[in-house]
Amino acid sequence: MRHTWLLAGALTLAGLMVGPPAAASAVDGGTAATAVSPALSAAFTTGDEAARGGALRELLRIGSTEAVRLVVSRAPEQTPALRRAIEEGLGKLGERAVPALILERRLASGPPVRRFAATQLEAMEKSMPGEAIQAKSPAVLGEILRAYGLAKEMDALGVVLSFANADREVTREAARQALYDYGSNATGKLREAYATFHNRPAPDDWPPDRISRELFAAFDRDRRREMYVLHEEGLAHLAAVQTSATPDNTRLAKAVDAFDRILARTPDFERRREMVPAYVLFAKSIEEAEAERAMLLYQKAKQLDPASPRAPQIDSALLSLEARALRKRGVTDEDALRRAIALDPANTMAHAELQQIADRRGERASKLAHFGWAGAAICAGLALLLGLVVALRRRFA
Numbered sequence: 001m002r003h004t005w006l007l008a009g010a011l012t013l014a015g016l017m018v019g020p021p022a023a024a025s026a027v028d029g030g031t032a033a034t035a036v037s038p039a040l041s042a043a044f045t046t047g048d049e050a051a052r053g054g055a056l057r058e059l060l061r062i063g064s065t066e067a068v069r070l071v072v073s074r075a076p077e078q079t080p081a082l083r084r085a086i087e088e089g090l091g092k093l094g095e096r097a098v099p100a101l102i103l104e105r106r107l108a109s110g111p112p113v114r115r116f117a118a119t120q121l122e123a124m125e126k127s128m129p130g131e132a133i134q135a136k137s138p139a140v141l142g143e144i145l146r147a148y149g150l151a152k153e154m155d156a157l158g159v160v161l162s163f164a165n166a167d168r169e170v171t172r173e174a175a176r177q178a179l180y181d182y183g184s185n186a187t188g189k190l191r192e193a194y195a196t197f198h199n200r201p202a203p204d205d206w207p208p209d210r211i212s213r214e215l216f217a218a219f220d221r222d223r224r225r226e227m228y229v230l231h232e233e234g235l236a237h238l239a240a241v242q243t244s245a246t247p248d249n250t251r252l253a254k255a256v257d258a259f260d261r262i263l264a265r266t267p268d269f270e271r272r273r274e275m276v277p278a279y280v281l282f283a284k285s286i287e288e289a290e291a292e293r294a295m296l297l298y299q300k301a302k303q304l305d306p307a308s309p310r311a312p313q314i315d316s317a318l319l320s321l322e323a324r325a326l327r328k329r330g331v332t333d334e335d336a337l338r339r340a341i342a343l344d345p346a347n348t349m350a351h352a353e354l355q356q357i358a359d360r361r362g363e364r365a366s367k368l369a370h371f372g373w374a375g376a377a378i379c380a381g382l383a384l385l386l387g388l389v390v391a392l393r394r395r396f397a
Contacts, residue, residue, distance in 0.1 A: 036067050044070060049079060056082065060089040065143060068093065068100035072120070076112035090120050095135045098126050099147035106151035129156035133163075142174030149178025157182060157189050164193075165219040167265040176216055184208055190215060197222075227262050231271055234258035238278045252282040256297070273305040280310050280317075287321065287349065295321050316344035324353055332357055 036059065044055035059067040068090070075086045090097045098121070105117035121127040129148065135141040145163055148156040160182075163175035179186050190211045194202040197218055202211050237255035241248050255278040262269050283297035295318060302314050319340035323333045334357060340350035 035064070036062065036070060041070060045074060049082065052078070052082060053085070056085060056089065060093065063093055063096050065099045065103070065147070068097050069104055072100055072104045072117055073108060073113055075116050076110075087120065087123075091124070094124070095126070095137065095140050095144075098124070098132050098135070098140070099143040101126070102132065102144065102147040102153065103151050106153060129153070129159040132156075133159060138168050138170050142170050145171070145174045145178045146181070149181030152182055152185050154185065157186060161186075161189055161193055164216060165223065167223075176212070179212055180209065187211070194218075223265075227266055227269060230258045230262050231269070231274075234262075234278060235274065238281075241281065242277070247285060249282070249285050252278060252285060256282050273308065276301045276305050276308050276310055279304070280314060284317065287317070291321055291325065312343040313347075316340040316347045316350065319343070320347055320350040320353060324349065327353065327357075 040055055040058055043051045044059060047055065056071065059071050071086055071089070075083055078086065090101070101117045101121050101124075105114055105121060108114045108117065118127065121132070126132045132144050133141060135144060141163075145160050148160050160175050160178045163171050164179060166172040166175065179190065187208045190208060191202055194211055194215050197215065202214070206214070234255040234257075237251040237258070241251050241255070259272075259275040259278060263272065263275075279297045279301035283294040283301070286297075287294045298314050298318050298321075301308070302311065305311075308314070317340075319336045323336040323340070326333050326336075334354065337350045337354045337357075340347050341354070344350075
């Protein structure tokens with residue numbers, strides 16, 4: 001009992017008692033928020049059942065690959081009650097538990113742990129590589145790919161290789177690191193992929209890491225080439241709009257669509273600043289009909305190039321759109337509109353909104369004046385009537 005209280009106290013002092021869920025960490029190590037402390041590890045591995053139960057809850061809360069591996073590595077030796085708690089906890093973690101289970105299924109020192117991990121993967125329907133990669137989170141998918149590489153799971157090698165040219169950087173880099181982790185085990189598949197992509201075999205004297213580097217560089221060049229084709233397509237639509245005497249929203253929409261497709265795949269595309277005019281012009285063209293979408297487009301343009309020469313125009317447009325939205329809810333913000341005009345004197349919306357506010361103010365003043373004159377006339381009439389009554393009373397008195 002004394003040992004239990006000491007361990008529980010250590011957990012409390014270390015800030016390791018149960019709290020909000022933590023984010024998953026990388027396969028090869030956790031962040032400060034997801035790392036397993038020595039106190040927590042000791043509580044789970046050497047404590048009595050009560051201490052192990054508390055530590056288990058905290059490890060499952062952390063949910064990192066490191067934490068889950070510790071849980072799985074000790075699962076077979078636990079009491080039936082704790083083992084059931086482990087199985088339930090892994091089920092609740094879902095895809096976040098898969099990288100650790102893949103690693104323990106292959107790398108655990110004892111057969112009982114390997115069997116336990118395999119059983120859990122089967123229960124989750126994540127035993128096969130094609131099942132395991134069906135992850136909703138790109139970060140978790142990356143961890144799964146890394147786990148396959150560290151475990152050198154040959155059945156998963158083809159799947160891992162297929163992600164080496166993925167659009168998402170986090171997935172692509174995880175797959176490539178996993179292929180490096182496979183080492184010489186991946187040589188055959190890498191040579192096949194190189195030959196398929198280049199229509200010629202890789203030189204016989206190239207080691208696996210050289211084949212990997214050359215293949216990945218070719219993937220990147222090809223992907224960039226596709227991005228540049230889309231970029232030129234978008235710029236062509238933009239140029240046609242800018243040289244046309246009449247507005248062409250269809251071409252603007254096509255330009256924005258092409259640029260959106262690039263940014264979805266390559267957010268850091270090096271020529272993204274050239275996209276700004278398309279987003280600004282398209283946003284301006286839909287300000288009246290789709291104000292919320294226009295604001296999103298302006299914000300995207302600003303993110304693409306915060307130092308753009310169009311930045312004052314963008315900020316001005318956002319201020320005027322926000323002021324108009326407030327006005328529709330019964331709130332006027334003349335200061336925002338004046339700032340919008342100071343940023344962009346050609347902002348017609350801001351001028352129109354200010355004029356509308358001034359007109360309404362004039363209408364109210366006119367109505368008040370009208371009521372004032374009417375009141376004065378009524379008062380004068382009453383005074384005249386009162387004077388007449390007084391005069392009549394004096395006459396007949």
